Amino acid sequence: MSDVDLRHLTTMIAIAEEGTFSRAAARLGYTQSSVSQHIAALEKTVGGVLFDRPGGPKPVRLTPLGAVVLEQGRQLLSKAEALGHAVDRFKAGDGRIDVGTLQSVSSVILPTVLRRLRDEHPTCDIRLSEAEPDDAQIGDLDLLFYDGPISDDTEHVLLMHDPYRVVAHPGDLPAGPVPARELDGKPMVAWPVTSDQPRLEQALADAGAQPRIVFRSAGNDTILSMVRAGMGLAVLPWLAIHHVVCRDCGSIHGPEGWPDLRVHELDPTPTRAIYLHWPPGRSGQSPLAARAIEIAVEVARELAPAAR
Structure with a gap:
């Protein structure tokens, strides 16, 4: 059955709905001989007669085999149409x-x-x-x-270089860019030692800074909360804090009753890709x-x- 031609099934459905080969041919825009050839080819494929042909003006009738082929053929054509629509949507970007x-x-x-x-x-x-x-x-x-x-x-494509920033209580660090060596020995809340974090800590060490890690968390909000609570400073990438930094003052505003946090540039500035x-x-x-x-x-x- 793998060699069933969908055009032949379409012709068969038209004959079943119109009642005669001639009306099916007019509906499909074929000659009557082409319609007859389609049905002959389909009957050869399925191995049996699909229509009883009484002759004259009387309508043709489906054989029992024809009824089976018609039912399954409708389903097959419906699936083929759905496949075509899905492919069109895929090509249009709607997958x-x-x-x-x-x-x-x-x-x-x-x-x-x-x-x-x-x-x-x-x-x-x-x-x-x-x-x-x-x-x-x-x-x-x-x-x-x-x-x-x-x-x-x-x-892959490199989207951007994401610079690291220092987040600390106001007054804990000098105003403006902070030399990386100023972080040496200071308590720090940090990410776990996964992804880019080891490379960051190595970059700080190369610049003469080995902060004292007091807590590690994968959650950016958790890290900022620990900094507000006085556990230490944090070094986070710009993307991790960009959405919470106030554009007017450059600080990260805390909840009511909690201190705002100051964001400093680092010198030199580590980045992640x-x-x-x-x-x-x-x-x-x-x-x-x-x-x-x-x-x-x-x-x-x-x-x-x-x-x-």
């Missing part, structure tokens, strides 16, 4: 993509990417998951935001994923001047 992200990208870059993508493709299906910081893999994902290369054989990864081979990539990459690059380019 599905699965995106892996990380905490700070989810706060700043990703919302803008999603909004623009949905504005262009309102019916697209976007599934999100947060990458494990110590074991990021592309897996079944279409796209993966991550702060560095990953072990899989993937293609934010990449967007995808499986190798652009030929297998959906138009929706390709457009998401383009938008992510645009958004990162817009953010870069503020980060600098």
Whole structure:
């Protein structure tokens, strides 16, 4: 049955609905001989007669085999039509993509990417998951935001360099950019030793600073809360705090009754690289994923001047 021609099924349905070969031919824009040839070919494929032909003006009638073929043929044509619509939607960018992200990208870059993508493709299906910081893999994902290369054989684009900033109580550090060596021996609340954190701590050590880590947490809000509570300062990337920094005063405002926090530049300034990864081979990539990459690059380019 794998060699059934969908055009022949369409012809059969037209005959069953119109009652005669001649009316089916007129409906389909075929000659009557072409309609007869379609049915003959279909009967050869299924191995039996599909219509009883009484002759003259009387309508043809389906045989029992014809009734079976007609029922299944309608379903097959319906599925083929649905397949065609799905392919058209895919090519138009209205399919599905699965995106892996990380905490700070989810706060700043990703919302803008999603909004623009949905504005262009309102019916697209976007599934999100947060990458494990110590074991990021592309897996079944279409796209993966991550702060560095990953072990899989993937293609990628560098979105931006994300500079680290010092967050501390007002007065704890000198005003303006802070020399990295000023952090030596100071208590610090930090991320776990995964992802880019070891590289940051090595960069601080190379600059003459070995802060005393008093608490580690993967949550940016938790780290800021611990800094407000006086546990120590924090060194966080710009993307992790950008959305909470007051544009007017450059501080991070605390809840009522809690102190505001001051944000300082570091000298020298460590940075982390934010990449967007995808499986190798652009030929297998959906138009929706390709457009998401383009938008992510645009958004990162817009953010870069503020980060600098």
